[in-house]
Amino acid sequence: MTPRPHFRISVRALAEFCLDEGDLVSSFRASPSALEGRETHQLTQARRTPGYRPEQAVSLDWQHPDFDLTLSGRIDGAWISGIEEIKTLRISPEELPDSARALNQRQAQIYAALWALPRPEQAQWTVRLCYVHSQTQQEWHEDEHWTREALLDRLTGHLARYDHWLQQLHEHRQRRDLALARARFPFSQMRAAQRSMAETVYKAQALQRNALIEAPTGTGKTLAALFPSLKALGEGHHQGVYYLTMKNTGQPLVLDSIRALNLDTTDLITLNLQAKERLCLSPTTPCDGSVCPYARGYFDKRQRLRPALLEQGIWDQATLTSLGEEHQICPYYLSQDWAVWADLVVGDVNYLYDTTAVQPYLLREVDNQVAVLIDESHNLIDRGRAMFSAAFSGRSLAALNDAAPANVKAALKPVRRALQRCLNDQNGLCERRPEALVLALRTWLQASARLLREAPFWEPGPAWEALIFEAGRFTRIDELAQPEDFCWRYQGGESRAIDDKRIEILCLNPSRLLTQKHDLVNSVTGFSATLTPWPYSLAMTGLANAVPLTLPSPFQPQQFRVTLITDVSTRYRDRAGLKDTVLPLVRQFRRQTRGNALVFFSSYQQMAGVFEAFADDPTVMAPTRDATLLERLALLDRLRNEQGLMVMAPLGGVLGEGIDLPGDALTGVMVVGPGLPQVNELNNRIRHALDRQGQPGFDFAYRYPGLHKVLQAAGRCVRTETDQGDIWLLDDRFAEYYRNGWLPPHWLVVMRRREEVLEVTPD
Template sequence: MSEAVDYTVAVRTLCDFTAKQGDLDLRFTPSPSAEEGMEGHARVASRRASHYQCEVALSGVYWSAAGRGLRVRGRADGFDPQRGRLEEIKTHRGDLTRQPENHRHLHWAQLRLYGWLLCEERGLDELELALVYFDIARQVETPLVERLDRDTLRHFFEAQCAAFLDWALQETAHRGARDSALETLRFPHASWQGEQRMLAENVYKAASTGRALLAQAPTGTGKTLGTLFPMLKAMPTQRLDGLCYLAAKTPGRQLALDALKPVVETTPLRVLELTARDKACEHPDLACHGESCPLAAGFFDKLPDARRALIADGDWDRAHLRDTALAHDVCPYYLGQEMARWSDVTVGDYHYYFASGGLLHLLAQANDWRLGVLVDEAHNLVERARDMYSASLDQGDLRALIREKPAGVSAALKQLNREWNSLGRECVNEHTALERVPEAWLAALQRLVGTIGQVAAEPPYTLSPALQRFYFDALKTVRIAELFDRHFICDIAMRAGHRGMRHARLSLRNIVPAPLLTPRFQAAHASVLFSATLTPERYQRDLLGLPKDSVWLDVASPFSKEQLSVHIAQHISTRFRDREASLAPIADLIATTYTRRPGNYLAFFSSFAYLEDVAARLRETHPDVPQWQQARGMDETARADFLARFTPDGCGVGFAVLGGAFGEGIDLPGDRLIGAFIATLGLPQVNPVNEQRRRYLQAMFGAGYDYAYVYPGVQKVIQAAGRVIRSREDRGTIHLIDDRFAEPRIQALLPSWWHVTQNVEAPTRSRSALNSTGC
């Protein structure tokens, strides 16, 4: 029979499809981290004899009566040829009797599939199968053993494959139809937008050569479609299994979804939007298991029908996912997680690919996918990656838990507190930098994590909300400590706490995420990172860890200098010591500009306090200028209401924080926004942490001040300014308010197409002039 199989599937994926049953149940937690899982596997293997074989690669083919072939492949954890024993190792914490039966069922299915593949490959008549559960806290193995003959294993293998084959054939047909449609896909607009075609051509070259591309393209280039379209065209020729479109904020993801809608309407393309759990959860007050949440009850039994319903329509955005999930009585969030296996384009946050447990990266590794990765607003990736790989713990939270006296945990809490007190006595300053993670403190934290894990896995199986929050923070801290090397810093900050006691906050901060991101770029077939603010190139390469053969592209602006007037108010200083003196001249500048050309403006400031002070001064001295303000902690509705004030016929000034929700990713074309005031250079605050970062970056790259302060600040300025000119018909004004904007080294970082003029002093206008604006 021909070896041209129709579909290839990993053992884990096959079992996830055919052997998952019953409730969605996350109570058997906390599960070990990926690092702990690998360590657990290594520990078990180290206990085996020298002839023991680890990571045994296996592959076999199932042929249906109709001659359709399904190749199944994977890696078994270990095989002892002398005992004839095949092992599947699963790490865990706590009481195994609490493990849901459907978890055990899935694990046995995986092991039996590996068993048949091994029997077939090595001509074995029977095999001992051992499901080895390894408790990482107690370092104890619990083996569950069965002995099965060749025919029993073959029948099991064939039953699983037969259950999956129809879906596999459907997926094969979908892939063929998708690729055929993409080969003939035409650009959805009548013409390309300025330099958009040049951007698209370079993206296609990157996809065709399997390289990374770092593309700086100004606002208005049409980056979303200019990167998506060529990557879609490359999918058939490069045999890409899927695309990941990753964005830092909701507006960026929505732009991608909007750009893909015309393609979904005319092709079989499937587009999935991944939404954060806290936004997708229908019952945030309920636990994720069938006895608590109705959408978790029988989740895997209902999943096939929900999955089939979605497959009929390729637009899997948040609203469609929710409607389908509720129609089938399943959880929308976990339905989205399941559908990530079958989507062609997945749109989501950075962490789905770049975080240590990123769903898309894990699926790609498990299934040997060839992925194209698009990173929108990539100037955010440095800071977001730092956050992903940083952790902090506060001693005040620990002491509050000690006062709660949680059963079974108090002794471990007090031991950690003693180690923390010892550190605190050594810290005479409010902020103390440490060369490494304190060993005794970390050991005490690891013991506490193990203790809480044991308590959580035993009756009554509950933790108080405060203990659970601390536990998850502690888990992350332990995991980051495992990664800690010269690219991290450790520090302790002291502050006053309960009854005047000093509390210590210990932080592990990633400074250079490059070594952690490099494997992600290497795993992708091609990566494209794009933004309007990626200058200087060296800064991005040093901190992101891009491959050495990655390509830099600087796309020319589609706009002319005549469209944008850029003025530097060099008579004003926005340095902290000059804030009070700057209030009146900034208010006057805003009022004067508004009077000359009434319309909608954004005014950006370095903090809410600065924003509020200038807004108050403007109300006092120029009450006829309409204004509205960004508030702390605005939800999505409040942010939408803020933006709704920017109507085409509107007049007024919206006050916002630079680098916040309105500093990038918003689109206010035409008369919805005609100007911006940026009253800050955007430099991060000078504090002990940033100074520690500066010294570190100076030692590593010889550019500490620029890397820690200047480049991140100017990026925010350019992003905010990019809100003004959105199309070739737009005209606008930007006021850069600070004398430092006149410095040559700062101007060298500004977009080359800007026409910059310097104002020595801003003219003033009378109230009578303001009253005549007509707005």
């Protein structure tokens, strides 16, 4: 028997759901500092008189004929005839947008109703909204006086509105579950490795466990992860699926896989989250209803459009943009708000894991239990470091200051002074955080809305939005940073030019913060072709408790001709003669490659020395560092349509993973060097931080990241059952990798010396 559906929602989320007035002001969407809020709440509660009861839990069970709903929350303070909701600010309440004030009032009213419900003897209630300045501790009280009957009527109205939406959602999910129960795998059969992966994904999600799966090229990872997740969705093991990619290029394949299931148009609501710049319909204005028509009246428009989510099967960039234009509403923020209700969300990993993402908060607030799939999850380590790092530069200050009115320029002066003061005290990498700058940025952020209202005839451009984003990100990351996982870099202290000044917060080990994100959802399944050695991937992705699985290759060993050239050193100390050593091997490799070849180097410097020897050969190419997307696509198009080409590229670049060149489009891959990250002060700090945490620092900071780049590059060769390819790895350290079992077990490996390879005559 199918269990009766049970929904949960917090008081804050119910108030936000029912908000139907005011403009969107994006700088106020992010919640204030959690640490600041907790400290301010505690200080405020401590000042109250006897009889005041802080932190009172309240809840209400609401029954619908088809489902149950639990509303719950915690009141900041209550007394015999009233309740208090405390909000932390760095400005006066008058500077809040109308939508923010309305949201706070609704939240307080719902708390008051829940508190009054079991107290029928009290007819009159005080509903107090208390704003507290976190620095000065100044309080502003906004008291409303309600009858118990009026409060309960208002609560009933909010719950009835939410109930009506849940009824629509519940009916959709019933149809969805029936459709998913009937859904069949879109191909005649599953490969053995694909079936094994699908079974592991399903079992992990059913048991609410995490899994990490190494699945070689050709496994069919997308469907092997997606199909069982949808089956588990239809059986009630979770309420939604998030399919997260490292690159946008992987998302169309997911949408095509959904189409291949041949479900009816609205059986599965799929939402493809896009970057803001892809969906923004007014890129020259800030996200503020006073200047952007798509932010004006946003919450009323959102309320009216919510049912439209269930009327479209796949919400991609085109459909979201069309809806936004038709109804004059921001499609970017609408898609973010809708994602919590979609059956399948497809998007970049940052939508769930980045510190500025709204999705984790939304999911937590409505108890929307989801299963997360992470494609190319070996990249989660570097992406995690990037998402948990931030920078603030004088260049951003200068860009805004040049075109800003007098009031904005005056407000920027304290930020500029704080930046200079921090740089006067520090230079280079250190463990000291820039407290003065963080304080100045928080103050400026809170004043930003007032500054715009004080300059009604000024139209802020992209520089305003860029500084808002940069300052907000910097302060948020600073709050998360702990010295054992982070360091700070100070640059430009001696320079007079503001453009040269920069302070960075750098994440050394992202695993702690990644784990916190993993814990927000039902289950996480990561998959990639390169995850071994397991101790590295399990620890650094924050999935130490995950079930690991290594799948066999669907290809035959005879398809891979792997040669390790073990008497070549690409170490820094041997760089002087590297070109003379490598160049004959590159020429030999090209001669025996019948189709096209890719040659990867550990650095641009290594590559430049060899590439110059082919300067007069138009069939030998090397993309530049600043190659545009169109130039990269044109290069891939040549590889797919021409023969006898050789392309040189750096390891870890755009050609090193995520591209598919089957058949003669690519029949050979050579990798020069083990791809170790550059030895520098930052990477050494990563190494020492990991050593202090009991991990093998050198391996985790240098050896294994390089190994993954090598294996990803080599994985471009042999993409189908009929492909055959040559893979050459040049460096004596690859012999050790082979002995340690770090190279794919399905490779046929031979080890040779340089002279032996050069003596071979191509067929």
